[in-house]
Amino acid sequence: xxxxxxxxxxxxxxxxxxxxxxxxxxxxxxxxxxxxxxxxxxxxxxxxxxxxxxxxxxxxxxxxxxxxxxxxxxxxxxxxxxxxxxxxxxxxxxxxxxxxxxxxxxxxxxxxxxxxxxxxxxxxxxxxxxxxxxxxxxxxxxxxxxxxxxxxxxxxxxxxxxxxxxxxxxxxxxxxxxxxxxxxxxxxxxxxxxxxxxxxxxxxxxxxxxxxxxxxxxxxxxxxxxxxxxxxxxxxxxxxxxxxxxxxxxxxxxxxxxxxxxxxxxxxxxxxxxxxxxxxxxxxxxxxxxxxx
Numbered sequence: 001x002x003x004x005x006x007x008x009x010x011x012x013x014x015x016x017x018x019x020x021x022x023x024x025x026x027x028x029x030x031x032x033x034x035x036x037x038x039x040x041x042x043x044x045x046x047x048x049x050x051x052x053x054x055x056x057x058x059x060x061x062x063x064x065x066x067x068x069x070x071x072x073x074x075x076x077x078x079x080x081x082x083x084x085x086x087x088x089x090x091x092x093x094x095x096x097x098x099x100x101x102x103x104x105x106x107x108x109x110x111x112x113x114x115x116x117x118x119x120x121x122x123x124x125x126x127x128x129x130x131x132x133x134x135x136x137x138x139x140x141x142x143x144x145x146x147x148x149x150x151x152x153x154x155x156x157x158x159x160x161x162x163x164x165x166x167x168x169x170x171x172x173x174x175x176x177x178x179x180x181x182x183x184x185x186x187x188x189x190x191x192x193x194x195x196x197x198x199x200x201x202x203x204x205x206x207x208x209x210x211x212x213x214x215x216x217x218x219x220x221x222x223x224x225x226x227x228x229x230x231x232x233x234x235x236x237x238x239x240x241x242x243x244x245x246x247x248x249x250x251x252x253x254x255x256x257x258x259x260x261x262x263x264x265x266x267x268x269x270x271x272x273x274x275x276x277x278x279x280x281x282x283x284x285x286x287x288x289x290x291x292x293x
Contacts, residue, residue: 026056027271028076029264030069030097032089032113032158034061036188036216037240038260039087042111045264046085053272055082064155064187066093073097077104083271087111090157094118107274111267112260114159121274124266124284128160131256132167132213134290135235138254139172139209141293142233146177150200152212152221154188161188164213164237182207186217193220201228209233215243215255222251239291247292254292262286 029046031039043059050057058076062069069089076084077100084101088094091114098118101108108115110123139149151168154161165183172178182200186192193212197220200207210225210232212218218236225232236243239257246252263286270280 025054025275026058026076026079026081027268028058028060028079028081028084029111029267030060030062030072030076030084030086032062032069032087032155033064035063036214037242038214038238038258041240042087042260042264045261046268047264048261049265049268053268055268055272057268062089064089066090069094070097070100073100077101077106081106082275083107083109085109085111085267085271086115088113088115088158090155091116091159091162092157107271109267109270109274111263112160116159122270122280122282122284124263124270124286125160126258126263126286126288128163129167131237131258131288132164132169133171134167134256134288135164135211135237135254136168136171136175138235138290138293139168139211139233140175140178142235142253143178143209145175147179147208148204148206149178149180149209149211150182150184150197150204150207151180152186152193152196152210152217153183154185154213154217156185158188161213168211168213186212186220188214188216190216190220193217194224195220197221197224198228201225201230207232209235209253211235212237214238215240218243218252218255219246222246226251235292239289244291252292254290257289257291259286 060072095117186196215236233253236255
């Protein structure tokens with residue numbers, strides 16, 4: 001009987017140790033910024049899935065600074081994380097961070113924005129080129145195929161900005177009676193979107209529609225347009241809560257809905273498979289939807 005109890009106790013202790021070890025497994029999530037509702041929602045989706053699967057999720061904010069991003073990577077690599085999920089500040093600059101993880105043999109998954117270098121096991125994002133094309137269709141519809149357009153661009157070097165711009169520009173180019181007369185960077189930021197839009201309105205008072213490569217810039221543009229007492233169609237990208245409210249109120253014409261919570265959740269699901277030695281796709285597309293119009 002004592003022998004049986006001893007074996008049972010040992011088994012319980014071993015099971016407890018195994019559970020504790022599993023609970024201690026860490027995943028890292030590095031976000032380009034948490035000063036944007038889109039990435040806060042992405043983080044929440046990842047956190048919910050990590051809790052469900054029993055992982056400890058370490059989340060760090062790179063504050064749109066590649067140097068801060070690299071410092072964050074070095075920090076989490078010293079915490080013995082099992083896998084690094086990263087939403088790059090810049091697709092080129094992040095190469096150094098990815099390579100740092102590669103040297104430590106820590107697998108890397110990119111979310112929303114890709115990395116132009118280093119070894120990435122999987123990339124999870126919307127098809128931003130297609131999304132840019134969908135935004136163009138909203139603009140074309142708003143203008144009935146004829147008019148003058150401005151474009152507010154995101155962070156130079158970010159794959160999302162490049163791809164959304166590519167999709168939009170290519171679609172507009174197929175509609176010869178619509179002209180893009182201004183393209184300026186506002187770095188995915190609401191305040192910069194307002195300031196840049198003010199400058200565009202002064203230089204091009206005949207603007208009839210605006211495509212902003214994210215909703216934060218779009219909402220800034222809306223404020224500048226209202227202050228100038230103009231009526232201009234504004235299309236954004238991301239379908240954040242503020243943007244959806246603006247579309248409903250009529251101050252924005254439309255937005256392209258991503259699913260940031262799904263991107264975060266799929267990131268953790270994919271991380272779990274990688275850690276368990278299962279195969280994962282190199283790219284997982286997340287569906288988009290046009291709202292408004």
